[in-house]
Amino acid sequence: MKVSLFITCLSDAIYPRVGEAMVRLLARYGVQVEFPKQQTCCGQPAFNSGYWDEARESARTLLAAFDDSDFVISPSGSCTGMIQHYYPKLFEKDPVMLEKSKRLQAKTYEFTQFLVQVLGVTDVGAVFPHKVTYHPSCHGSRLLGIKDEPMTLMQNVKGMELIPLPFAEDCCGFGGTFAVKMSEISAAMVSEKAQHVLETEAEVLVGLDMGCMMNISGNLMYQGKPVRVMHLAELLYEGVKLA
Amino acid sequence: MNHGQTQPATVKERSHIALNNEFLRKAVKFTTERLRNGKKKASEEHGNWEEWRERGKQIRLHTIAHLDYYLNQFVENARANGVHVHFAADGKEAVELSMKIAASKQAKSVVKSKSMVSEELHINHALEEMGIEAVETDLGEYIIQLAGETPSHIIIPAIHKNRYQIAELLSKEAGETLPADTSILAGFVRRKLREKFLEAEIGMTGCNFAIAETGSMVLFENEGNARMVSTVPKTQITLMGMERIIPTFADLEVMATLLPRSATGQKLTVYMSAITGPKRTVDGDGPEEMHIIIVDNGRSLQLGDPEFQELLNCIRCGACLNACPVYRHIGGHAYGGTYSGPIGAVLTPALQSNVAEWDDIANASSLCGACYEACPVKIPLHDMLVYLRNRKVEKGYGQTAEKIGMKGFAAIMSNSKRMRSVVKLGQIGQKLVVRQGLIKTKIGPLKGWNSVRYLPSLPNESFRERWDSLVQEVKNENSPMSEDIRTRMEQALKQRENGGRSHG
Structure with a gap:
């Protein structure tokens, strides 16, 4: 195959x-x-x-x-x-x-x-002793209905504290060319999203779409906030190595 | 936006104004959050929400697909009930028809209940030009009428104002300082409007639903003002979008389940009036004469258009506005038309068949799909926004710089070797601007992005460059595949051959 x-x-x-x-x-x-x-x-x-x-x-x-x-x-x-x-x-x-x-x-x-x-894998056997918050990207969760899959995978990571992101389902303001064409509206959206991430006091922001992650992390870095931003695949693999 | 004042030409300029208005942003956030939380709670409590949505969608799809049939049925029944039914091809005709009725009644005053169609037709303006007083009786509409503005939300017209701003407006009207206490303010408006209801010769309403099987028109409201408007004055004029039809009262049950929950999170609207013709001799109240003006005004342009016909399914609940993260920050006036938010971004250009304006408003969306998710009749607004952008390009209205950019995109992305070379060029070229692994410059196209963000630099090796060494490293790490996983993968393949995998 x-x-x-x-x-x-x-x-x-x-x-x-x-x-x-x-x-x-x-x-x-x-x-x-x-x-x-x-x-x-x-x-x-x-x-x-x-x-x-x-x-x-x-x-x-x-x-x-x-x-x-x-x-x-x-x-x-x-x-x-x-x-x-x-x-x-x-x-x-x-x-x-x-x-x-x-x-x-x-x-x-x-x-x-x-x-x-x-594959039917719900627990990759990872350990990740950090506070983590998750942003569900719009297209994955709304167009593809991906909601439970990442949640199950994250809940099975040992030692990880998953903190709910306020207004999690709100778009981060990336939207591809939207961020460039409508930069002022996009800026308002990403600033609010980053604010919500900071409110969770999480050390790590995790997601399933690097476009959104680049957008939010770009704003967090601009603010000088040391929140680590990762794709869930990276988090899981790093966790597996720690286990 | 103020009547008669010219507003900035682009959605960018208009949203710039909104984004710099802290009062507006706070007020809009506060109320849209309350409404969407209410909707969430009400739809969860009701249960099987997805099935209700699907039912609502099917009713609307069916009705619009047979709109000629149901419109005829409605008109026949309404006429049999003694209603004068008129058709208006456009806004101008609808206004003329209304003015003619008003003139024949020698009306000096018209009381109105909330109607988005009447906003679309700018009928207050026309009445005032004829020297007829037009009074909005919905509290929110009354407030924006006093302010000389247009509604910034489909169901909460004054959503952009806080109670202090409202107290100031009403104090001017009262000739005394009213405290910013909502019950005192509402009490003042109630007393004021009572006089207006009694004076008016004509009551003008909109129409939430028109029921074909009985010729009835149905109004949903919370303040009782629409009931006053439709019972006290001797003449009633109802302005109705031609797509407001539903076949039967049984269908109304579904709509009555979906509309209030989606709009405000209410299980029931406070007043739901179904009006079947003028006052009969046995009735205690009601208008002696009743007119319904069925308005097209661009709606029939959507009929037979596979990409946009579903726009006519809209039941004007405003849920897409409350869910929209763009609306949340810029409010309704930034959209520049009568209808705002995601529905407005599609409906305004669609009703005007105005290609030149399409791209502008349609661009004010990140295409996140929250509107579709919120819509009680599942209108794919996020797709329609893309279709609008596409039509603009197809008709040659694209911007030159963007056209060139997209040609470049196609040239690079149609060939992986070219893409690799461009990434390589970037890796080398960025050395001029990268500081500590970040690009912070605000020049050129990075101005917008880097005004609130930094851009990561390109790593020295792209994934495709990394691949050959990676594949060697991983070779040694590969575990054997378990039977379970092999079986599952084979099953997935088999299922697919049988057409088993569905999407979204």
Whole structure:
């Protein structure tokens, strides 16, 4: 069975450590992940801005890269959501690519979905003796319905104090190009989100989407606040090494 | 926004004003939080909320798909009940029809209950030009009418004002200083409005639902003012959006379950009036003459449009506004139209069929989907916002800089080698601006982002560069796969072949 990593352009360029944690964690379950190098980006920045021709050009690289994979796993609920919800729309007038989109749609999983729903892993055996708070990213939780999976995984981490984030379900204000186009509104949103993170007095903020994490951590660093920001895959892998 | 005053042209400029208004932001946060918590509690208490939502959606989908049929049925029944039914293709016609009725009654005063359609038509303005006094009788509407503003929320028109600001406004009206005590302020308005109800020749209402099988129009309200408006004056004019129809009273039960809970967290609205024609001889009260003006004003543009038809399903509860993290910070006036929040960002341009304006308001969303999640009839507003942006681009209204940027995006992302080269260039080029692993400069496109954040620098090695060595390292760590996991993976594959995996 061929399990392929869709790293996402953001984690590829800025957070390779997230992909590494996923690969190493899954290796512990005998899942050998492979990485088709022709992949680039899901096309969401262009799609969300209304530039669908441009989005299709980017999306085609994924359809080609994962054509013969059995499972495609990704560290982002947002990029997974793009494939799940919008690829069929994007290629609705192209029967060949539409068929490919539907196949990709059926085999793509966000990381915790794959771990919990497919592999049936709910306790990775991690130890993480820190105060942690969790931001549920909008696309993962709302478009894909990923709510219980990360919670179960986190509750089973030993020594970790999980502190509920106030207004957790509110968007952090990233929204891809939104943060640049509507920077003032986005700034208000991220400032409030960071404030809520600080209210929890957590040492670590964890999430499932590095776009949102980059946004919130960017503001926390700007404020000079030493909150560590991680993807859940990193936290779990680090915890496994500590155990 | 003040009537007659020109507001800034872009949503960016308008939200800049709102973001710098601490009173507004505090007031909007306070009330939207109260409302969404109320909704959460009420929907959980009721139970099976997702099933109710689905039921609501199905009723609305069915009605809109057969709107011609149900509209005809409604009109026939309403006429049989003695109602004068009129059709208005646009706002201008609706206003003219209303003015004609007002003129025939030689009206000097009109009392109004809360109606978003009447806001859409700017009917108060037209009445005033004819020398007819128009008095809003919903407390929130009355407040913004005194302030010379438009509503900033679908159901809480004065959401952006706190009680001190309201006390100041009402004190001016009273000619004495009223304390910022809500019961005293409401008491003053109640006394004042009593006189107005008794004076008015015409009562003007909106319409929450119109029931096809009986020709009845239904009003939901909390203050009793709509009941006064629809019983005291001799003539009633109801302005009704053409999509307000539901087939039967049984469908009203579903709507009456969804609307108050979604709007305010109430199990029941305080007053729900179903009005079936003018006063009969046996009735103690009610208008002698009743008119219903069915307003199109851009609504039929959505019919038959697969991307936007569901907009007509909206029951105007305002739940999407209360859930929206953008609305939370900028309030309603920043949207620039009659309808605000996520529904307004889609509905305002859709009703006006105005491509040039589309992108602007549609951009004021992070596409987080909270609106869809909150919507009692499951309108996919977050998708519609993207469709709006797409239509603007398709019609050639995209901004030049963005167009060039997106061409560049496609050129880089259509080829992984090119993407790798660009990342490489970034890794080298960033050395000019990286300090302690962070990019803090506020120049160029980083100005907005870095005004409240730092940007992480690119690590020396991207994931794709790291891959070859990583795969060698991990090779030695690989555990054998357990039977259980192998079986589960195979099952997942099999399930998929049988079409078993559903999405979201």
